């Protein structure tokens with residue numbers, strides 16, 4: 668947090684230094700834009716092949732083959748979800764929240780991709796529809812579907828409140844993955860990673876740069892739709908924060924289930940091929 672009264676006096680040219688225009692760190696103009704029209708055309712005649720209901724304050728795993736779609740749907744009322752994605756055949760390749768943020772910005776919507784961890788770095792999923800894309804950024808700089816938070820977890824909760832709470836998203840995701848992979852929770856826990864905060868409305872305060880949340884604009888029937896670029900294992904937690912208007916890491920908030928619907932298109936989108944891993948192979952070839 669920036670101090671209100673910094674120790675260091677500003678230099679004589681402080682205003683000039685501050686006036687330098689920013690440049691985008693990672694311009695994505697060079698990337699081929701996702702063919703959203705083509706993806707959406709592939710939905711014609713699709714068949715729903717799976718459905719997973721995630722109970723409030725719990726998480727569930729689901730699998731989506733490459734070339735299928737899935738939707739995360741609000742069911743009874745405003746509810747935020749924490750999403751993890753893995754390569755279904757290699758849990759070492761998982762969603763890379765930080766690089767996705769660097770590429771696409773703080774909040775994701777239609778046309779953005781969820782990129783995988785190094786050394787793989789390929790699109791795992793492409794967002795093909797977002798019924799909350801009307802929200803944009805509000806007057807506090809808040810928006811939905813962030814990749815700036817992590818996931819609520821019992822360690823931070825204990826650090827800040829001194830208490831223990833066992834249904835944080837981190838715990839829920841850990842238990843869901845443990846059950847799905849038939850491993851003890853302590854073994855599955857290191858595979859849980861920073862999430863896409865589905866439906867959560869968040870930002871950074873302008874004065875102190877602190878992470879904030881506010882009541883999600885999501886309502887029953889809203890959904891976020893993804894196209895699976897590779898075979899995916901997903902885990903979704905229905906956050907104990909509910910709509911995250913007040914607090915998380917407790918049983919205080921009103922919570923609702925979330926649903927994952929999985930669809931198989933009749934044919935793959937025209938011209939689509941499942942992306943390969945990054946072509947860079949030089950990490951051990953350089954002169955140390």
Ligand SMILES: [Zn+2]
Nearest residue numbers: 819836906907
């Ligand atoms: Zn949570």
